[in-house]
Amino acid sequence: MEVYTMVSSYQNRLTTIKDQDKSIAFVPTMGALHSGHLELMKTARGKADLVVASIFVNPTQFNEESDLVNYPKPLDHDIHLLENNQVDILFLPTTTEVYPPGIDLSMQLNFGNLTTVMEGEHRPGHFEGVVMVVHRLLDIIQPDYLIMGQKDLQQMTIIQSMIQQLDLSVALVGHSIVREASGLARSSRNTRISDELRPTAPILYKTLQWASESKPRLSPEEITTTAMQRLKEAGFVPEYFTIADADSLMPIQHWRETDKPVACVAAWLGDVRLIDNMRLYEARVDA
Numbered sequence: 419m420e421v422y423t424m425v426s427s428y429q430n431r432l433t434t435i436k437d438q439d440k441s442i443a444f445v446p447t448m449g450a451l452h453s454g455h456l457e458l459m460k461t462a463r464g465k466a467d468l469v470v471a472s473i474f475v476n477p478t479q480f481n482e483e484s485d486l487v488n489y490p491k492p493l494d495h496d497i498h499l500l501e502n503n504q505v506d507i508l509f510l511p512t513t514t515e516v517y518p519p520g521i522d523l524s525m526q527l528n529f530g531n532l533t534t535v536m537e538g539e540h541r542p543g544h545f546e547g548v549v550m551v552v553h554r555l556l557d558i559i560q561p562d563y564l565i566m567g568q569k570d571l572q573q574m575t576i577i578q579s580m581i582q583q584l585d586l587s588v589a590l591v592g593h594s595i596v597r598e599a600s601g602l603a604r605s606s607r608n609t610r611i612s613d614e615l616r617p618t619a620p621i622l623y624k625t626l627q628w629a630s631e632s633k634p635r636l637s638p639e640e641i642t643t644t645a646m647q648r649l650k651e652a653g654f655v656p657e658y659f660t661i662a663d664a665d666s667l668m669p670i671q672h673w674r675e676t677d678k679p680v681a682c683v684a685a686w687l688g689d690v691r692l693i694d695n696m697r698l699y700e701a702r703v704d705a
C-alpha cells in the first residue's frame with residue numbers, strides 16, 4: 419500500500435493515475451477502523467480500479483474538545499488492516515496539509531433543514547466541519563466514487579446535497595449499516611463502552627427493531643415517546659429518537675405512502691455517544 423502524508427506527493431501520483439485512465443473509489447475515515455469500515459473498502463474495490471482510503475481525525479467536526487482528545491487513534495493497527503484489505507493508497511495528512519494557512523474554504527451552500535435537525539441540533543457546527551473536510555478531501559483525491567456508510571444517514575444526505583449544489587463529478591455510494599451479532603452498529607466509539615454497560619448497548623438496536631415492528635399499530639408520535647422511555651429505562655440518556663423522512667430528514671407526524679420513514683436515534687451510554695437508524699419502509703428496487 420502506498421501512503422501519502424502530503425497533498426503535493428499524492429497529487430504527483432494522481433497525475434499518473436489520470437494518465438492511465440484509472441478510476442478511483444474513495445473511503446474517507448477518521449481511523450480506529452473496524453469491520454464496518456472494511457466493508458466500505460470492499461464495496462470500493464468492486465467499483466473502481468484503485469481504492470484510496472484516508473485517515474484524518476478532522477478537528478473542525480468535533481463540537482466537544484473531550485471527544486476529539488478521547489477519539490481512539492490506533493494508527494499502526496489501522497495501517498495493517500488497510501494493507502490486508504487490498505487498499506491501494508492511504509492518504510494520511512496532518513491538519514496543516516488539509517487546512518494550510520490562508521486557504522479559503524468558504525462555500526455558498528444552502529442545506530435548508532438538513533443541517534439543523536437531529537445531529538445538527540445536538541452537535542452545533544458538526545456538519546459545517548464535515549462538509550468542509552469532505553469537500554477539501556474530494557478536491558485533493560479527485561475520486562470517481564465516494565463511499566459512505568448509512569450509519570451516518572444525515573451526513574450522507576448532506577454530502578449528496580453538497581455534490582448536487584456544487585455539481586461535482588463524483589458518485590456517492592451508500593453502504594448499509596454493519597452490525598455486531600448483538601445488533602449493535604459497529605463504531606469506533608464502541609471500544610470506549612465500559613464492560614459494565616456493554617450488555618446494555620444492543621438495546622439501542624432492539625428499540626429501533628421494536629419501532630419497526632410497531633409501525634402497523636402505533637403513530638410516529640406514540641413510537642417516539644415510548645422509544646425514548648424504553649431507552650431511559652434501559653440506562654441510556656437519549657438525545658433524540660425521531661421518525662424522519664429519509665429525503666427531507668423532517669419529522670413525520672402521520673404515516674403516508676409517499677414518505678420514506680427512518681427511525682433515527684442518538685443516545686449516551688455512560689460517556690459514549692451512540693447513533694443508529696433503521697429504515698421503516700421497503701426500498702423500491704428499480705427495474
Ligand code: AMP
Pocket residue numbers: 446447448449454455458565566567568569570593594595596597603604605606
Ligand atoms: P468514521 O471513521 O466514523 O468517520 O466513518 C467513516 C465511514 O465509515 C463513514 O462513511 C461512516 O458512515 C462509515 N461507517 C462507520 N461505521 C459504520 C457501520 N457500522 N456500518 C456502515 N458504515 C459505517
